[in-house]
Amino acid sequence: MAQRLIFFHSFLAKTKLYFTIFQCILRKKCEVMDLEFISKLVKQNNSKIVLLVLDGLGGLSLEKDGLTELETANTPNLDKLSKKSICGLQIPVGNGITPGSGPGHLGLFGYNPIKYQVGRGVLAATGIGFDLKPDDIAARGNFATIDENGDVTDRRAGRIPSEKNKELCRLLCENINIPGVDVFIETVKEYRFLLVLRGKDLKSNILDTDPQQLDVQPLKTKPTNPDSVNTADIVNEFLRQAKDILKDQKPANMVLLRGFSEKPDWPRFPEVFGLKSAAIASYPMYRGLAGLIGMDNLEIKDGSIEEEFNVLKNNWEKYDFFFVHIKKTDSYGEDGNFNSKVKIIEQVDSMIPSLLDLNPDVILVTGDHSTPSLLKYHSWHPVPVILYSKYCRADNCESFGERECMKGGLGARFPAEDLMPLALANAKRLEKFGA
Amino acid sequence: MAQRLIFFHSFLAKTKLYFTIFQCILRKKCEVMDLEFISKLVKQNNSKIVLLVLDGLGGLSLEKDGLTELETANTPNLDKLSKKSICGLQIPVGNGITPGSGPGHLGLFGYNPIKYQVGRGVLAATGIGFDLKPDDIAARGNFATIDENGDVTDRRAGRIPSEKNKELCRLLCENINIPGVDVFIETVKEYRFLLVLRGKDLKSNILDTDPQQLDVQPLKTKPTNPDSVNTADIVNEFLRQAKDILKDQKPANMVLLRGFSEKPDWPRFPEVFGLKSAAIASYPMYRGLAGLIGMDNLEIKDGSIEEEFNVLKNNWEKYDFFFVHIKKTDSYGEDGNFNSKVKIIEQVDSMIPSLLDLNPDVILVTGDHSTPSLLKYHSWHPVPVILYSKYCRADNCESFGERECMKGGLGARFPAEDLMPLALANAKRLEKFGA
Numbered sequence: 029m030a031q032r033l034i035f036f037h038s039f040l041a042k043t044k045l046y047f048t049i050f051q052c053i054l055r056k057k058c059e060v061m062d063l064e065f066i067s068k069l070v071k072q073n074n075s076k077i078v079l080l081v082l083d084g085l086g087g088l089s090l091e092k093d094g095l096t097e098l099e100t101a102n103t104p105n106l107d108k109l110s111k112k113s114i115c116g117l118q119i120p121v122g123n124g125i126t127p128g129s130g131p132g133h134l135g136l137f138g139y140n141p142i143k144y145q146v147g148r149g150v151l152a153a154t155g156i157g158f159d160l161k162p163d164d165i166a167a168r169g170n171f172a173t174i175d176e177n178g179d180v181t182d183r184r185a186g187r188i189p190s191e192k193n194k195e196l197c198r199l200l201c202e203n204i205n206i207p208g209v210d211v212f213i214e215t216v217k218e219y220r221f222l223l224v225l226r227g228k229d230l231k232s233n234i235l236d237t238d239p240q241q242l243d244v245q246p247l248k249t250k251p252t253n254p255d256s257v258n259t260a261d262i263v264n265e266f267l268r269q270a271k272d273i274l275k276d277q278k279p280a281n282m283v284l285l286r287g288f289s290e291k292p293d294w295p296r297f298p299e300v301f302g303l304k305s306a307a308i309a310s311y312p313m314y315r316g317l318a319g320l321i322g323m324d325n326l327e328i329k330d331g332s333i334e335e336e337f338n339v340l341k342n343n344w345e346k347y348d349f350f351f352v353h354i355k356k357t358d359s360y361g362e363d364g365n366f367n368s369k370v371k372i373i374e375q376v377d378s379m380i381p382s383l384l385d386l387n388p389d390v391i392l393v394t395g396d397h398s399t400p401s402l403l404k405y406h407s408w409h410p411v412p413v414i415l416y417s418k419y420c421r422a423d424n425c426e427s428f429g430e431r432e433c434m435k436g437g438l439g440a441r442f443p444a445e446d447l448m449p450l451a452l453a454n455a456k457r458l459e460k461f462g463a
Numbered sequence: 464m465a466q467r468l469i470f471f472h473s474f475l476a477k478t479k480l481y482f483t484i485f486q487c488i489l490r491k492k493c494e495v496m497d498l499e500f501i502s503k504l505v506k507q508n509n510s511k512i513v514l515l516v517l518d519g520l521g522g523l524s525l526e527k528d529g530l531t532e533l534e535t536a537n538t539p540n541l542d543k544l545s546k547k548s549i550c551g552l553q554i555p556v557g558n559g560i561t562p563g564s565g566p567g568h569l570g571l572f573g574y575n576p577i578k579y580q581v582g583r584g585v586l587a588a589t590g591i592g593f594d595l596k597p598d599d600i601a602a603r604g605n606f607a608t609i610d611e612n613g614d615v616t617d618r619r620a621g622r623i624p625s626e627k628n629k630e631l632c633r634l635l636c637e638n639i640n641i642p643g644v645d646v647f648i649e650t651v652k653e654y655r656f657l658l659v660l661r662g663k664d665l666k667s668n669i670l671d672t673d674p675q676q677l678d679v680q681p682l683k684t685k686p687t688n689p690d691s692v693n694t695a696d697i698v699n700e701f702l703r704q705a706k707d708i709l710k711d712q713k714p715a716n717m718v719l720l721r722g723f724s725e726k727p728d729w730p731r732f733p734e735v736f737g738l739k740s741a742a743i744a745s746y747p748m749y750r751g752l753a754g755l756i757g758m759d760n761l762e763i764k765d766g767s768i769e770e771e772f773n774v775l776k777n778n779w780e781k782y783d784f785f786f787v788h789i790k791k792t793d794s795y796g797e798d799g800n801f802n803s804k805v806k807i808i809e810q811v812d813s814m815i816p817s818l819l820d821l822n823p824d825v826i827l828v829t830g831d832h833s834t835p836s837l838l839k840y841h842s843w844h845p846v847p848v849i850l851y852s853k854y855c856r857a858d859n860c861e862s863f864g865e866r867e868c869m870k871g872g873l874g875a876r877f878p879a880e881d882l883m884p885l886a887l888a889n890a891k892r893l894e895k896f897g898a
Contacts, residue, residue: 088856092547096856121896122496123877124884125504128897141897142496151898402854406895408888409856410872431872434858440551440874 063138063300066449066458070302075389075455077303077349078340079447081136082376083129083314084358084399086117086411086430090366097357097366097401098412099429101373105380106393107427110414113391115425116438117410118447120397126408132396133317137297137351138448146320147232147289152222154316156214160291165230165259167288169213169221170238171196171280178245183238184219185280196280197221203273209262223285225263231256231290234263238284246284263288296322298349301452306343308336309353318351333372337379344386358406361399369401390454391416392447393428410441417454498573498735501884501893505737510824510890512738512784513775514882516571517811518564518749519793519834521552521846521865525801532792532801532836533847534864536808540815541828542862545849548826550860551873552845553882555832561843565589567831568752572732572786573883581755582667582724587657589751591649595726600665600694602723604648604656605673606631606715613680618673619654620715631715632656638708644697658720660698666691666725669698673719681719698723731757736887741778743771744788753786766790768807772814779821793841796834804836825889826851827882828863845876852889 087096120127120135121142130151131141146154149166160166171193173182188196193215200213209227216222233253237246248267251260267283274281298305299322307318310331319325324347326339333354340350354376360369383391391414398409412433423437434440438450452458522531555562555570556577565586566576581589584601595601606628608617623631628650635648644662651657668688672681683702686695698720709716733740734757742753745766754760759782761774771787778785789811795804818826826849833844847868858872869875873885887893 088854093857117872122884123881124501124886124888124893125496126888126893126895128895131897142500145897148898400854407854408885408893430856431859434872435870440872441877 061446061449062140062143063295066138066452067295067300069458069461070300070452071457071459072302073456075348075457076344076386077390077392077451077455078352078383078386078388079136079350079392079451080352080354080376080383080394081133082354082357082373082393082395084361084397084406085373085395086398086400086407086409087361087369088398088400088402088407088409090402096430097361097369098373099431100366101370101377103373103377103428105377106414109380109384109391109393109416110425110428110432112420112422113414113416113425114420114423114438115415115428115433115436116413116442117430117433117436117440118394118413118438118444119410119441120444123441124408126406127397128406129313129396130317132406132444133314135444136394136396136447137321138301138445139294139321140445144292144294146292146317148287149222149224149232149289150291150320151287151313152216152220153224154320155313156216156222157312157316158212158214158222158224160224161226162291162293163226163230165225165232165288165290167223167263167285168216169223170284170286171219171221172246172282172284173279174246174282179243180239180246180282180284181242182279183240183242183284187218188280190215190217192280193218193221196274196277200270200273200283204266204269206262206265206269211266219280221283223266223283225259225266227262230259230262232259232288234260234288236284236286236288237263237267238286246282249285249288292320294321298322301349301448302457303349304347305349305351306347307351307353308339309351309355310336311353311355314353314355323351333375333379337382341382341386357395358399361401362404364401364404366401389417389456390451392451394444394447411444413438413447415447415450415454419454419456496881496884497575497578498730501573501887502730502735504893504896505735505887506892506894507737508891510783510892511779511821512825512827512886512890513787513818513821513823514571514785514827514886515787515789515811515818515829516568517789517792517808517828517830519796519832519841520808520830521833521835521842521844522796522804523833523835523837523842523844525837531865532796532804533808534866535801536805536812538808538812538863540812541849544815544819544826544828544851545860545863545867547855547857548849548851548860549855549858549873550850550863550868550871551848551877552865552868552871552875553829553848553873553879554845554876555879558876559843561841562832563841564748564831565752567841567879568749570879571829571831571882572756573736573880574729574756575880579727579729581727581752583722584657584659584667584724585726585755586722586748587651587655588659589755590748591651591657592747592751593647593649593657593659595659596661597726597728598661598665600660600667600723600725602658602698602720603651604658605719605721606654606656607681607717607719608714609681609717614678615674615681615717615719616677617714618675618677618719622653623715625650625652627715628653628656631709631712635705635708639701639704641697641700641704646701654715656718658701658718660694660701662697665694665697667694667723669695669723671719671721671723672698672702673721681717684720684723727755729756733757736784736883737892738784739782740784740786741782742786742788743774744786744790745771746788746790749788749790758786768810768814772817776817776821792830793834796836797839799836799839801836824852825886827886829879829882846879848873848882850882850885850889854889854891
């Protein structure tokens with residue numbers, strides 16, 4: 029009888045737990061329009077969608093009451109397109125949040141950038157085009173300086189030049205020896221490098237070794253999960269050897285590691301949205317991001333804007349979705365070069381007729397974030413959007429610019445991750461929801 | 464053996480279930496831009512932020528096609544400020560929701576007002592400036608009338624005047640005797656009072672005793688958690704004694720209790736946002752709310768608008784963030800006094816130059832909710848906002864008013880809780896999210 033009672037209680041407890049989980053899942057599902065929700069509505073047709081991303085497009089005026097870079101640029105073709113489009117301003121991550129390139133693009137691709145976070149290590153690998161395997165562990169490394177007591181005196185080793193970095197990576201590669209583990213050490217830029225460990229049963233649940241402050245010793249890593257004890261031991265052995273190998277170097281005589289991570293096992297873009305998808309991007313970071321979610325990266329040679337639009341034209345029949353990435357709007361924004369950012373926007377504008385000649389069903393023109401020349405940095409400001417399709421319900425926007433887009437039909441600050449569902453809808457690629 | 468195996472499986476299943484729930488909760492946390500998310504991005508600098516709250520600012524016109532209180536007011540300084548700002552209308556809690564003062568302000572302070580709910584008892588304590596200790600149990604009380612059968616005939620005892628209330632509170636204080644428990648009974652207003660119990664191991668998980676209907680007996684409280692059995696017994700003993708002490712009073716011969724609660728253990732505003740923060744407010748409720756989340760309350764004497772701006776000036780160097788609260792816009796709104804509400808807005812407008820003289824990096828001007836004179840009550844209407852900073856990306860708003868703000872760059876109904884992240888971003892106090 030006692031046994032039966034215990035079983036009964038156990039049964040009750042389980043039922044209650046299942047119920048809680050069920051409620052939890054139910055609530056989650058009901059409240060958000062996530063990839064799974066959209067994916068179930070996807071249907072096929074022959075339509076074509078182009079997502080044209082001018083990196084860091086949004087800007088600010090240099091003077092009080094002045095014009096932004098986009099407002100200054102002479103863009104007759106984008107203005108004409110905006111008149112037959114629905115426009116607006118999108119928020120990549122959230123109000124007030126300045127996105128990195130990863131979150132900025134993931135939002136445009138329809139992935140909630142707070143849910144889908146790329147580890148620093150994976151992003152570093154992505155950024156230099158390192159072909160990360162599913163079980164690899166990646167970390168972002170800094171060359172740093174420590175004093176005779178072993179305390180960190182410079183977390184960036186005086187920002188050593190990339191050439192010195194390459195020399196040190198070679199030195200480490202030649203001398204590190206951890207049985208059973210392949211160790212890859214690759215230069216990223218200046219004091220930054222990529223560490224990749226490849227071996228059996230490696231796990232990324234381990235802590236950073238960068239103490240993020242001076243005058244303390246670099247940290248040893250620690251596992252945050254029992255499955256990572258072995259990996260932590262391997263990383264600490266790597267650190268021991270690296271310290272020894274670098275001991276006579278100046279100023280870079282130590283390494284600090286951050287953001288241990290594995291290639292994420294995310295839903296793949298082509299499957300989620302039912303789109304055979306191609307990325308046309310010249311920079312490794314963006315090619316890597318597109319690759320992470322399963323897009324094909326088309327071959328680029330000189331990386332000019334003209335080349336990117338030619339590649340688009342030459343592959344038009346092979347894909348349903350094209351992500352075209354223009355880098356230099358962001359680069360000039362970060363340089364604080366207002367006029368050159370304007371010129372790049374004008375150059376893209378001049379390519380718009382060749383895009384229209386292909387007769388896409390849906391065109392999105394936007395950026396992954398703002399990079400105002402005034403701030404010389406990514407910023408939190410919402411990003412202008414053009415959404416063109418035959419069925420877009422055009423608004424009253426007369427030109428393509430920050431202030432004009434504020435009055436647009438998409439609203440003055442709508443979530444970037446809603447652009448993909450809108451694009452699919454305009455391409456007639458989404459079924460009705462519910463009967 | 465078989466039994467043991469089953470138990471083991473049961474244990475495993477439960478562990479796995481708990482883990483799933485945990486993951487589920489974890490994931491949910493990761494997807495939203497909550498205090499934790501923002502807090503991780505906060506960095507320090509010397510910028511200063513002013514949040515100027517005109518309580519109940521939003522309004523309605525008295526006549527068809529007429530102007531609201533704010534639109535009627537002659538506000539040359541706010542209009543001028545709005546031209547170099549980004550404007551909009553914020554929703555304090557949600558579309559259609561009329562906020563109380565607690566949720567209205569918590570939203571402005573960046574706290575999701577649906578997640579961070581203040582118990583009625585704590586709010587009553589806050590409202591009269593009662594210094595609640597961490598383990599105190601507070602409840603909102605009504606003096607009520609019961610008939611000879613003990614049934615409630617008036618839940619508000621004919622809205623007895625505050626003077627009578629004070630007399631009854633004294634009577635109760637002098638005669639209640641519960642060994643081991645300090646009992647505080649304080650007048651709030653008219654029929655409302657505050658009950659605070661201070662003792663060992665008191666817990667607030669107990670039910671209201673107000674039946675919320677007439678012709679039934681007041682309820683005894685019940686524990687909703689095993690840890691509150693003792694507290695429920697104490698409250699029921701208090702009710703027994705109070706009924707006896709008040710038995711010959713007319714019309715207030717009984718008490719009803721609601722909203723048993725403890726001082727919440729919330730993230731503190733200065734730590735979350737990295738801001739040394741001061742509240743400049745003359746009414747106890749708002750001083751109490753600011754105190755609950757860890758702001759310093761600056762000393763106020765006569766409570767005039769001029770005094771508040773003087774206190775701001777005199778403390779300018781000591782803080783990073785100032786919450787300045789103007790009460791009378793709401794009071795006149797609740798009185799249905801359209802013209803006096805207009806006059807208060809004009810008076811605040813006249814103080815704006817002295818605010819600008821301090822050269823704040825970010826200025827927010829808004830309300831905690833609307834209080835249209837037409838409705839004589841808080842309302843659900845979105846509230847006008849000015850957000851000024853050098854980097855705000857000014858929109859096309861030409862003046863400060865409900866209709867003008869609808870075309871603002873912040874949008875026509877954006878969440879109040881996004882104002883703090885926006886203010887921090889404009890003060891350059893947020894790091895980039897993701898690489």
